[in-house]
Amino acid sequence: MRTESVGTPPDEVVDCLGQRCPLPVIAAARRLVALPVGAVLRVLADDPAAAVDIPAWCRMRGQELVATSTVDGSPAYDIRRVH
Amino acid sequence: MLAALEDGWADPAKLYSQARRARQLLDAARAAAAEVLRVRPDELSFTPSGTAAAHAAVLGGLAGRRRAGSTLVHSAIEHSAVLHAAQRHVTAGGTTTSVPVDRAGRLDLDAWSAAVAAPGVALAALISASHEVGTLQPVAEAARACDAAGVPLYVDAAQSVGRVPVPEGWSVLSASAHKWGGPPGVGILVVRKGTRWESPYPADDREAGRVPGVPNLPAIVAAVAALRAATAEAEAEAARLAPLVERIRTVVPATVPDVEVVGDPVDRLPHLVTFSCLYVDGEALLHALDRRGFAVSSGSSCTSSTLRPSHVLEAMGVLSHGNIRISLHRDSTEAEVERFLAELPGIVAALRAEAGVVGL
Numbered sequence A: 001m002r003t004e005s006v007g008t009p010p011d012e013v014v015d016c017l018g019q020r021c022p023l024p025v026i027a028a029a030r031r032l033v034a035l036p037v038g039a040v041l042r043v044l045a046d047d048p049a050a051a052v053d054i055p056a057w058c059r060m061r062g063q064e065l066v067a068t069s070t071v072d073g074s075p076a077y078d079i080r081r082v083h
Numbered sequence B: 001m002l003a004a005l006e007d008g009w010a011d012p013a014k015l016y017s018q019a020r021r022a023r024q025l026l027d028a029a030r031a032a033a034a035e036v037l038r039v040r041p042d043e044l045s046f047t048p049s050g051t052a053a054a055h056a057a058v059l060g061g062l063a064g065r066r067r068a069g070s071t072l073v074h075s076a077i078e079h080s081a082v083l084h085a086a087q088r089h090v091t092a093g094g095t096t097t098s099v100p101v102d103r104a105g106r107l108d109l110d111a112w113s114a115a116v117a118a119p120g121v122a123l124a125a126l127i128s129a130s131h132e133v134g135t136l137q138p139v140a141e142a143a144r145a146c147d148a149a150g151v152p153l154y155v156d157a158a159q160s161v162g163r164v165p166v167p168e169g170w171s172v173l174s175a176s177a178h179k180w181g182g183p184p185g186v187g188i189l190v191v192r193k194g195t196r197w198e199s200p201y202p203a204d205d206r207e208a209g210r211v212p213g214v215p216n217l218p219a220i221v222a223a224v225a226a227l228r229a230a231t232a233e234a235e236a237e238a239a240r241l242a243p244l245v246e247r248i249r250t251v252v253p254a255t256v257p258d259v260e261v262v263g264d265p266v267d268r269l270p271h272l273v274t275f276s277c278l279y280v281d282g283e284a285l286l287h288a289l290d291r292r293g294f295a296v297s298s299g300s301s302c303t304s305s306t307l308r309p310s311h312v313l314e315a316m317g318v319l320s321h322g323n324i325r326i327s328l329h330r331d332s333t334e335a336e337v338e339r340f341l342a343e344l345p346g347i348v349a350a351l352r353a354e355a356g357v358v359g360l
Ligand SMILES: Cc1ncc(COP(=O)(O)O)c(C=O)c1O
Pocket: B049, B050, B051, B052, B054, B079, B081, B127, B131, B156, B157, B158, B159, B176, B177, B178, B179, B185, B186, B187
C-alpha cells in the first residue's frame, strides 16, 4: 500500500505524530477546508488507525487521497481538496 | 441438569456407577448436539471454549495434512482465536494466505478460489459470519472452491450455531456455547469422518482423542439444553430481532450526522449491528452509552489493549474510530432499542460539541 514519497510537494503539512484517532482525522478536516480547492494537504500520522480512517474519511467526504508515503520514517497521507 | 450436577463430578471414563451415569449424560448430550448440527455423534467433541475449539480446528487440521502442504488459507476477518493459531503455525515455519473482503465485509470469492487452488495448501479457514459486523460469509461457495482444490474447509461457526443455519460442505467446524445463550467454558469441535485431522496436543483419550482433560459435564449438559432451546426458537427470534436491527440501521444514519453503518445490509446475522461515528472517540462513546445503561462493544483501537484498530474494520476499509457494535439477545426489547435510538443523537452531539468538531 505504502509508496515512497513521490511527485509534487504538498501545499501544507499538518503534523499529527503521536496523536490518536480521531485527532488526526479532525486535524485533517480542519486544515483542508482552510485551503483552496485543488490544494494538497499532507497529514503526518503514526497512529495505525489513521491508515484506515484517513482513507475512509476521504471516501466519506468526497476528497481525494492522492498518495500515502513514508516521510522521515513516518506515515504521510496526501489529500487533495476536491470541493 | 440436576442429574448432571449430582453425578457430574464423576469421571465419565471410570467404571463406578456414578461414573457410568456421567458417561450416559455425556453421551446423551453429545447425541443431542450432533442432532442439532446434523452430524454423527462420534464426529463431535466438547472443548473448554470456542477459542480452544478454534485452536484445535486450525492446528489439528494443519497437522493432519502436513504431507499435503504447510499453507493455511484464511479470510482477513477471522476471529482472533483463529488468527492466533495461524500465528503459531507461522512461528513453527508454516505459511498463511489472508484473503480480502469487500467494503461490506464479504469474502472475495475469486481471491479465495485462487488461494485454495495454489500448491501446498493444507487447510482453509472461514468464519461463518463476521463477529464484528454481522456479514454472512459465502460458506457454500467457498466450500465448493475448497472441494474442487481438494482442500478441507474449517468453518468457525460461533456466530451462527443456534441462530442461523450453517451451510454444508465443511470438514471441520467449531462453535461456542455462550454465543448461543449457554454457559461460558464450553465449545464444540466437529471433525467430519474422513477428514485428515491430528490432535495438536499431547496424547489423551478424552473426547475421541481430540480434546485433552475431563470434560465439564454440568456445563456441557446446560450448554446442549440451551442449544436445543436456541435452535428451536432461532427462526422466531430472528424474525423478532432482524426488524430491530434494520430499524437501527436506518434510523441511526437519519438522526445522527456523519455515521457510517457497516456490514452487508441484507446477508447478515439477525442480531448484530455495527456503525462508526465520524470524529468521535470510541471509548468516550462507549462510556457515555454505558452511563445510560447501554452495554455495547467497539472495534475502535482506543478501546483495545493492542491500540490497533479492529482488523475486521481495517480489512473492510471502513472508519474505525467512534465504532459501536450492538448485539441483541433474548432479553433485548423493542422499547430498549427505541430508547437507544432516542438517546444516541444527543450523546453523539454532546461528544462532538465537547471535541469542537461540529460542522467539520
Ligand atoms: C467467531 C468467534 N469465534 C470464536 C470465539 C471464541 O469463543 P469463546 O469465547 O467461547 O472462547 C468467538 C467468541 O468470542 C467468536 O465470536
